[in-house]
Amino acid sequence: MNQIADGFKGERAIVVPYSVRNFQSGNELTKNAFITHIGYYPNAKYHFRKRSKGALENILIYCETGKGFITLENEQFSLTKDQAFIIPAHKAHSYEAEISKPWSIYWLHFKGNSNSLHTAVSGKILNLNDSRSTDRLNLFEEIYQNLEMGFNPDNLEYSSICLQHFLASLKYTDQFLKIKTADTEVLDVIPLSIIYMKNNLTAKITLYDIAQHAGYSSSHFGSLFLEKTSFTPMDYYNQLKIQKSCSLLQFSTMKIKEIAYFLGYYDPFHFSKSFRMVMEISPREYRLRYKTTV
Structure with missing residues (x-):
């Protein structure tokens, strides 16, 4: 049997x-609880991960469908549909999908200065098959999509607040179930322009292209974007390209030069230089370090 961590x-x-x-560990709004890794593995057949010394972060696994097993310090737990489990940091553990009915899981790694929201609900099966299970998954998607939109301070702070809300929904179940709210958020020009950037990561769009899509002049849009995100539009666009390249480095077999040209860089050197500026390591080092992250 070929056991795999991802792919x-x-x-x-x-x-x-x-x-x-x-930044997250020093920011007042994020330092108590923030995301370091987040993802979703559908129908994760042969999924297996073992850490004899534990992880540096707490790990939350939410089983959407199927079944899997978690072993925490020699005690085994069975995780099925609409159940979650938090593995505390630095605790020896392993987890794996059942062969006949492999799980689909939402997962995230988180850490912070405060353990008060999750200590009481860690290390045990959490049954989440209630009237607001969909709302929890929506919270997860909000965290993921905000981080996917880039690592600007507003996205990081909002993601941490959503994480704390998610953890609170596990600890304070009665309070969470009392209130049912509807999301009616209207997208404004900045999120819409970021979506346009994300849809054109393999193209070579310019500031003029993005501003035209948003309905502004280049100068006015550039000033507005910088005010809202603390990044220039092109710096943000490059950051999204680097984020996409991280995914390709971790989850694809594309060569580094293929990734560079796929994402519209002039050459592999230009890509590697841009990658190192954002990630502080080379694309090759990133692939070696994170090829089996989870």
């Missing part, structure tokens, strides 16, 4: 760079 069809994953984690 599942349709999987999604984001690894937050160490430089960004330094």
Whole structure:
């Protein structure tokens, strides 16, 4: 049997760079609980991970469908549909999908200065088959999509707040079930322009192209974008390209030069230089370090 840590069809994953984690650990809104890794593995057949010394972060696994097993310090737990489990940091553990009915899981790694929200609900099966199970998954998607949109301070802070809300929904179940709210958020020009960037990561779009799509002049849009995100539009666009390249390095077999040309860089040297500026390591080092992250 070939046990694997990742590489599942349709999987999604984001690894937050160490430089960004330094910001998160010092920011007042994020330092108590923040994401370091997040993803989704559908129909994860032969999924297996073992850490004899534990992980540096707490790990939350939410089983959407199927079944799997978690062993925490020699005690085994069975995880099935609409159940979750938090593995505390630094605790020896392993987890694996059942062969006949492999799980589909949402997962994330998180850490922070405060353990008060998750200590009481860690190390045990959490049954989440209630009237707001969909809302929890929506919270997960909000975290993922905000981080996918880039690592600017607003996205990081909002993601941490959503994480704390998610953890609170596990600890304070009665309170969470009392209130049912509907999301009616209207997208404004900045999120819409970021979506346009994400849809054109393999193209060579310019500031003029993005501004035209948003309906502004280049100068006005550039100033507005910088005010809202703390990044220039092209710096943000490059950051999204680097984020996409991280996914390709971790989950594809594309060569580094193929990734460079696929994402519209002039040559592999230009790509490697841009990658190192954001991630603080080379693409090759990133692939070696994170090829089996989860």
